[in-house]
Amino acid sequence: MTNKKKWIAAVLFSAAATAMGAWTGYASETTVFVDDLGREVELTLPITRACVANRYNNELIRAVGAGDCVVGVDQYTSQDTVYWPQFGEAETFGKDEYDYEKIVEMDPQVVVMAKNGPVEEAETALEPFGIKVVTITGWDNSDVPKQIRLCGELFGKEEEAEELVSFYQEPVDYINQQLEQVEERKTVYWEYGGDYTTCIPGTSNDGWHNMILMGGGENIFGDETLAGKDIDPEAILEADPDLIVKIFAGAVIGNSGIYTAPPQEEFAEKANELLKRTGWSELRAVKEGNFYLNTAFSTGGLGKMIGAAYIAKWLYPDLMTELDPDALFVKWMAYQGFEPDASAYYYHVPVQE
Amino acid sequence: MSGLETTDLLFSYGRGIHKKKILDSVSLRVERGTVCVLLGANGAGKSTLLKCINGLIRPQQGWVSWEKENIGNWSLNRRARLFGYVPQSISSVSGLSVMETVLSGRLPRMGAKASAKELDLVSEVLEEFELEEFAFRNLGALSGGERQRVLFARAIVQEPEVLLLDEPTSNLDLRYQIETMELLRRISKEKGITVVAVIHDLNSALAYADQVIVMKQGRILSDGKPDTALSSETIAEAYGIQADIVSVQDRKMVLVKRRS
Amino acid sequence: MKEHILTRKYKKQQRKKKVFFAVTLLFLLLLMGTACCLGVTDLTPGRIFVTLFPGADQLISASPLSEKEINVLLMLRMPRVAAGVVAGAGLGVAGAAMQAITGNQMASPFTTGLSGASAFGAALVIMFGTVSVSSLKFATVLGAFGMAVLCAVFVYGLASYQGLRAETLVLTGIALNYLFSAMNSTLQYVANENQLPAIIHWTFGSLNSVQWGDIGIMAGFFLVTYPIFQVHGWAFNLLDSGNDETAKSLGVSVKRTRLLSGLGVTLLTASVVSFTGIIGFVGLVAPHIARLLIGGDYRYLLPFSAVWGAILVTGADTVGRVAFSPTTLPVGIVVSYVGVPLFLYLILRERRRRR
Numbered sequence: 001m002t003n004k005k006k007w008i009a010a011v012l013f014s015a016a017a018t019a020m021g022a023w024t025g026y027a028s029e030t031t032v033f034v035d036d037l038g039r040e041v042e043l044t045l046p047i048t049r050a051c052v053a054n055r056y057n058n059e060l061i062r063a064v065g066a067g068d069c070v071v072g073v074d075q076y077t078s079q080d081t082v083y084w085p086q087f088g089e090a091e092t093f094g095k096d097e098y099d100y101e102k103i104v105e106m107d108p109q110v111v112v113m114a115k116n117g118p119v120e121e122a123e124t125a126l127e128p129f130g131i132k133v134v135t136i137t138g139w140d141n142s143d144v145p146k147q148i149r150l151c152g153e154l155f156g157k158e159e160e161a162e163e164l165v166s167f168y169q170e171p172v173d174y175i176n177q178q179l180e181q182v183e184e185r186k187t188v189y190w191e192y193g194g195d196y197t198t199c200i201p202g203t204s205n206d207g208w209h210n211m212i213l214m215g216g217g218e219n220i221f222g223d224e225t226l227a228g229k230d231i232d233p234e235a236i237l238e239a240d241p242d243l244i245v246k247i248f249a250g251a252v253i254g255n256s257g258i259y260t261a262p263p264q265e266e267f268a269e270k271a272n273e274l275l276k277r278t279g280w281s282e283l284r285a286v287k288e289g290n291f292y293l294n295t296a297f298s299t300g301g302l303g304k305m306i307g308a309a310y311i312a313k314w315l316y317p318d319l320m321t322e323l324d325p326d327a328l329f330v331k332w333m334a335y336q337g338f339e340p341d342a343s344a345y346y347y348h349v350p351v352q353e
Numbered sequence: 354m355s356g357l358e359t360t361d362l363l364f365s366y367g368r369g370i371h372k373k374k375i376l377d378s379v380s381l382r383v384e385r386g387t388v389c390v391l392l393g394a395n396g397a398g399k400s401t402l403l404k405c406i407n408g409l410i411r412p413q414q415g416w417v418s419w420e421k422e423n424i425g426n427w428s429l430n431r432r433a434r435l436f437g438y439v440p441q442s443i444s445s446v447s448g449l450s451v452m453e454t455v456l457s458g459r460l461p462r463m464g465a466k467a468s469a470k471e472l473d474l475v476s477e478v479l480e481e482f483e484l485e486e487f488a489f490r491n492l493g494a495l496s497g498g499e500r501q502r503v504l505f506a507r508a509i510v511q512e513p514e515v516l517l518l519d520e521p522t523s524n525l526d527l528r529y530q531i532e533t534m535e536l537l538r539r540i541s542k543e544k545g546i547t548v549v550a551v552i553h554d555l556n557s558a559l560a561y562a563d564q565v566i567v568m569k570q571g572r573i574l575s576d577g578k579p580d581t582a583l584s585s586e587t588i589a590e591a592y593g594i595q596a597d598i599v600s601v602q603d604r605k606m607v608l609v610k611r612r613s
Numbered sequence: 614m615k616e617h618i619l620t621r622k623y624k625k626q627q628r629k630k631k632v633f634f635a636v637t638l639l640f641l642l643l644l645m646g647t648a649c650c651l652g653v654t655d656l657t658p659g660r661i662f663v664t665l666f667p668g669a670d671q672l673i674s675a676s677p678l679s680e681k682e683i684n685v686l687l688m689l690r691m692p693r694v695a696a697g698v699v700a701g702a703g704l705g706v707a708g709a710a711m712q713a714i715t716g717n718q719m720a721s722p723f724t725t726g727l728s729g730a731s732a733f734g735a736a737l738v739i740m741f742g743t744v745s746v747s748s749l750k751f752a753t754v755l756g757a758f759g760m761a762v763l764c765a766v767f768v769y770g771l772a773s774y775q776g777l778r779a780e781t782l783v784l785t786g787i788a789l790n791y792l793f794s795a796m797n798s799t800l801q802y803v804a805n806e807n808q809l810p811a812i813i814h815w816t817f818g819s820l821n822s823v824q825w826g827d828i829g830i831m832a833g834f835f836l837v838t839y840p841i842f843q844v845h846g847w848a849f850n851l852l853d854s855g856n857d858e859t860a861k862s863l864g865v866s867v868k869r870t871r872l873l874s875g876l877g878v879t880l881l882t883a884s885v886v887s888f889t890g891i892i893g894f895v896g897l898v899a900p901h902i903a904r905l906l907i908g909g910d911y912r913y914l915l916p917f918s919a920v921w922g923a924i925l926v927t928g929a930d931t932v933g934r935v936a937f938s939p940t941t942l943p944v945g946i947v948v949s950y951v952g953v954p955l956f957l958y959l960i961l962r963e964r965r966r967r968r
Contacts, residue, residue: 075940096814097821097941099934100689101653104681116811120750121822128688129681203803227803409858433864440858447854448909452623460847461864469620476617488619489626491909511863 035134036150037115043132044109046156051093051103053113055080056138059301060148061112063164063335066155072106074098083259083338100125112136112154141207141214144168144303164335168305171328172214175312178319179216186242186315188217189285193247193296196231203227211304215311217243237279243315244285246274248293248347259297259338267293267347275352286352290314294346302332310346355420356385357515357547362405362415364398375401376412377571383564385420385514386545388537390558392583393568394592399551400441402568403517406549407436419515433461437513439504441520442497451495451503452488455479458510475510482506497524505533509540516540518550522557530554534561555596555607559583567591580605630913633906637920641698644924648694648931649686656686693934696823696888697927697944699831701895703885705922706835707878708896709849709903709915710842714871714878715779716855721897722882725768725786725875727761728893729793731886734760736800736812750822753815754887761883764789769875777868779855782875818892818945820930827888834884838877839919845870846912853909892945895925898956905959925952 033043051072052058058077061070075095078087093102098118103111103126111122114137123133136150145165152161179185190212191198192205199205199212202224212219220239221231248270249262271293275281285291292314299307309325326342333340364376375398383389391399404410406417408424416425419435427435437458449457456467456475463471479485482502487495492503501524508516516537522530538561541548552558558565558579565582567574569591575582588596588607595610616624650656659675667677678686707722715724723729738756742749768789772781797816804812842849848870851860857867882896902925903917926944929951933942 092940095940096810097819097943099653099941100821101685104685104689105653116808118822124824125689125822128684404858407862409861428864429861429866430864433862436862438862440862447850448904448914449850450908452619453850453910457847457851457863460851463847469616472620472623473617476619476623479619480617485619489622 033134033154036137036140036147037119037135039119039135041110041132041134043134043154045154047109047154049106049108050154051106051108051111052077053093053098053111053117054138055084057112057114057136057151058084058138059336060136060138060151060164061155062337063302063332064148064151064155064157064160066151066157067337069155071108072103080258083336098122103131104129110134110154114139139207141210141303141305144305147303167331167335168302171309171323172305174323175214175216175308175320178312178316178323181319182216182316185216185218187220187239188212188215188243188245188311188315189220189236189239189241191244191246193249196233198231200224200226207300207304208307211299211307212311214304214308215315217311217315233277237283240284242285242290243311244283244291245311245314246270246291246293247296247299249295249297259340261295261298261340261344264344264347271347271349275349281352286349289348289351291349292346293349298329298342298345301329306332356387357383357406357549358418358421359402359406360415360418362402362412362417364401364405364410364412375571376405378415379568379571379573380415381566381573381576383547383549385547386541387563388541388548388550388561389564389566390562390579391549391551391566391568392553392555392558392591393574396570397568397591398571399568400519403438403519403549403551406515407438407517408432409438430461433511435514437508437511437516439501439508439516439518439521442501442504442524447492450489450491451484452476452479454492454503455484455506455510458507461511478506478510498526498529501525502529513546515547515549518548520551520553523553530557537561555583555588559605559607583607630907630910634913634917634920637906637917637924641920641924641927644927644931645694645698648697648927649690651931651935652685652690654682654685656682661686692823692825692828693820693930694927695825695828696820696831697930698923699828699835700820700823700885700889700892701899701922701924701926702919703831703835703881703922704892704896704926705899705903705918705920706839706842706915707882707885708898708922709900709911709918710845710874710878711896712900713845713849713853713911714874715783716852717779717783718901719897720783721893722878723790723891723893723896724783725879726764726789726793727879727882727886728891729790729797730764731757731761731883732816732891733793733797733800734758735815735887735890736797736804739811739815740800740804740808754827757815757887758883761886762879764793765875765879765883769872773868773872777871778857779852779871782871814943815890816945817943818890818948819943820889820926821941821943823888831884831888834881838881839915841873841877842915843912845874846910846915849874849911849915850909853911890943890945892926892948894949894952895922898952899925902956902959905963 029044030042031045033041033045035041048069049071050069052061052070053074055077058070058073061067072091072093073084073087075092077084078092093099093106108131110132111126112134113119113122115135119133119135126133134154136147138147140147145168148161148164148168152158190208198221199208199219200221201209209219209222220236220241248267275286280286294310299310306325306329309323309328313320313323313325329342329345360380362376362379365372365374367373379402391402393399401410405412416423418424424432452475455478459467459471479488482505484502484506487499492500495503501521505521522533525533534557537548537550540546562579564577565579566576567582567587574591575587583598585597588594597608597610599606599608650658656678657675660678663675664677664683704722711720711722711724712718734756735753738753742752744752768782768785771785772778775781801809801812848860848865851863851865852867852870860867899922900914900918902921903914907913907917925948929948930944932951933944933947
């Protein structure tokens with residue numbers, strides 16, 4: 001080769017080498033993150049700044065120790081000022097509609113939202129600013145370990161995530177194990193905040209129905225065909241369930257439960273109201289002391305595992321000897337950085353004479 | 354002997370036992386450039402006849418012709434150039450001013466925009482009908498009589514060859530009644546416009562009409578010059594009223610017999 | 614020949630209307646500019662000027678926009694303002710046309726049931742559409758549009774059995790509105806937690822998810838349908854009184870006018886509503902505001918309704934964006950709050966002026 005050609009070759013070669021090196025160097029910095037909807041998003045992990053919508057998401061993220069990485073939340077999260085003292089108006093980017101300008105101001109790397117959020121809209125609006133959108137669905141209790149692991153992967157807290165998964169899985173496995181000894185499952189009537197609103201599979205209250213199943217109970221209204229119809233109060237009397245659980249939250253903000261539990265007197269008042277219902281004083285669950293009131297907040301956390309534990313304990317106290325729902329709740333709250341008294345969150349209706 | 358002609362017009366509405374015949378085989382002829390007055394009791398079918406003539410209503414049988422040409426298939430626009438129609442009254446009013454309402458009469462002939470000449474025509478007609486002071490007021494602010502003059506003005510502005518008027522004088526005071534009839538007579542003579550008007554005043558008919566047609570229950574009772582077509586018998590049969598035709602100062606007049 | 618005095622006055626009046634229109638248009642432009650400047654970060658006109666002409670920071674003490682701020686302006690704010698203008702103009706004009714062809718001043722673009730129908734179409738897609746997340750929006754738009762058109766075909770088809778009379782249109786529309794209302798309520802009742810917020814949110818009307826591409830489509834429909842209305846200006850004037858006979862006797866084909874205009878209204882309204890959801894009230898009240906200011910001549914009323922529709926929606930959206938930060942109120946909600954006081958004020962002023 002002539003000198004000139006050698007020189008050109010050398011330049012080309014080093015250029016190629018540099019390019020390749022840069023490319024591989026670049027490639028090693030981003031990962032393909034697969035979110036809850038199966039979308040593949042290229043991200044530089046771990047994330048250090050995120051805007052997170054949905055309070056269940058924020059709970060999981062805080063539980064794996066990445067709470068400091070959250071720079072902005074939605075109003076459904078920040079409205080519970082006791083539970084989320086660090087998020088005020090300045091850190092809120094919207095409720096059902098997101099103010100994208102505000103998100104841009106907050107300068108996150110990603111926006112995390114549940115799978116039913118405005119994914120496409122946010123993606124398109126934030127693309128010019130290089131902010132990515134991923135979905136994690138904290139309220140979806142069909143596969144809680146998956147959601148936890150997604151949080152772990154996103155924020156580089158894989159170890160903490162695994163720990164949380166075992167915390168979740170242990171009682172679930174224990175309940176299932178003990179349930180093998182049950183031939184016929186006991187029945188449960190579960191009532192939400194409104195009168196005679198219960199959870200029917202296939203509707204928006206599906207999660208609660210699954211919670212009852214997880215706890216080893218049989219939902220007396222566990223029939224999909226009931227969706228959309230009012231339930232017949234007489235059906236409750238006819239079914240004469242083994243356990244009655246009523247969700248009572250005292251004060252709520254915008255239809256979602258808050259951290260602060262209502263005082264026990266209010267629980268008692270509500271219980272008396274329900275006892276006055278026609279035929280309720282004759283119900284087996286009432287006469288045998290299997291009537292409880294508790295809050296959506298305490299039972300809804302961590303994929304409603306806590307709620308399932310309470311139901312399992314109340315249904316089969318003899319089988320679930322090693323299960324301590326109060327302790328589980330306290331530990332879950334510890335993950336969130338709080339130390340409440342578990343007994344304040346439910347009310348055991350005393351046996352009626 | 355050309356002009357406006359209808360042949361065996363039949364119009365009924367309703368179905369089965371409720372079927373009502375409004376026009377029963379009505380045939381007439383009005384010579385071009387003459388004034389023809391339609392008389393008859395309420396419900397005799399006069400308004401319906403007018404509407405059949407200008408095409409607002411489609412008769413089930415029969416046809417209408419102008420200058421020996423069947424106008425049954427004419428386009429709406431062509432009809433609007435031929436016929437100027439003044440309805441009894443309009444109850445609801447639009448947001449247009451009086452001037453704009455009259456200007457809308459130019460629609461069948463107007464291009465995209467009204468030319469200065471057309472605007473002048475409208476202005477002159479408004480002046481002739483003594484409507485200038487209302488020119489920019491909304492139609493709703495006018496009295497019934499004033500509104501009627503506006504509708505008449507609009508028909509004139511259309512420059513039609515046939516004017517069909519349904520009770521054009523019913524809301525007008527005596528002076529405007531006379532003026533209207535005088536105007537009709539004048540434009541038929543001077544401009545050759547054929548006029549067919551429904552009138553209630555029998556004496557107006559005698560004084561101003563070239564031709565009188567008396568209707569009863571959808572049929573023509575009599576048709577001819579005012580002297581011959583309007584007789585005591587005809588009046589009695591059409592209106593159920595006893596009256597004499599008398600001669601006063603060289604003119605025929607209808608004298609209604611008092612009952613008490 | 615000298616012009617008649619009335620002719621002169623008339624021409625003067627028409628000129629005044631044109632001037633008034635131009636002034637209002639200017640106001641709209643000013644409103645648009647202001648809306649672009651307002652938001653989480655205030656971008657003052659001074660700063661925009663300095664960004665466009667880098668040397669000007671000698672004259673004005675304003676810092677130019679950062680690249681992020683430029684992106685905010687171009688990709689978040691301007692599309693929103695443009696969407697408000699196009700949607701508002703479309704609804705305003707459609708409302709005016711609807712009031713003309715039904716001869717009813719209480720009519721709106723939704724009189725024939727379009728709002729309920731499009732909400733239903735969107736809800737169906739949200740609930741039963743098995744499409745990937747990325748094409749969900751496209752499918753929803755298509756569903757809403759399709760359902761609206763179907764509804765209109767039914768209403769106009771039925772009305773044409775009765776000679777396309779105005780009352781038949783209105784009554785059939787009322788019936789269908791109730792029907793779709795019931796069907797929508799049913800869907801909401803059985804929707805699950807995922808779908809319900811999306812369905813309900815769609816009914817509020819919002820500019821949050823409108824992109825430049827959508828604006829292009831809406832503008833396209835507007836440009837195609839607007840001439841249809843303007844050409845029928847005089848016909849509308851005659852139909853507006855509710856008297857078909859007058860129009861027919863002046864050579865206007867009432868049926869054809871209603872059918873063509875109805876088609877225009879349906880396409881225009883459906884194109885707007887499919888992207889923005891239901892923004893109510895604008896279609897009803899923009900023509901009224903226009904009428905109180907510029908009179909009942911549809912040749913002027915049509916464009917004026919468009920401008921006022923644009924003003925209402927853009928104004929309402931800006932208020933909803935800025936006044937309640939960080940929550941953004943959907944424009945469909947705010948527009949009534951903004952529009953009603955304005956409307957009442959104009960009504961009162963009109964009362965006082967009446968002789």
